[in-house]
């Protein structure tokens with residue numbers, strides 16, 4: 279089974295207007311921000327057409343990888359979603 283197929287079985291409750299992870303505004307991505315493009319297992323981080331790193335948190339599985347990579351440097355601000363929102367795992 280591919281990882282993408284397993285991720286598809288998860289359900290995500292979007293907390294509209296209250297994103298639980300924020301990317302610091304930047305012109306050029308720092309090394310930690312560039313690392314997030316490949317480190318996030320749910321592929322939530324992408325480059326936009328200006329070459330900046332953007333986050334789409336809807337598929338976030340709350341693994342904490344980006345927190346370890348980007349929070350200490352201040353590149354991202356990380357919080358768990360509010361109760362009732364975020365990921366629901368089918369097997370766990």
Ligand code: SF4
Pocket residue numbers: 299317318319320321322335337338339340341342343344345
């Ligand atoms: Fe991706 Fe994990 Fe960060 Fe969520 S917590 S955005 S899944 S690296």
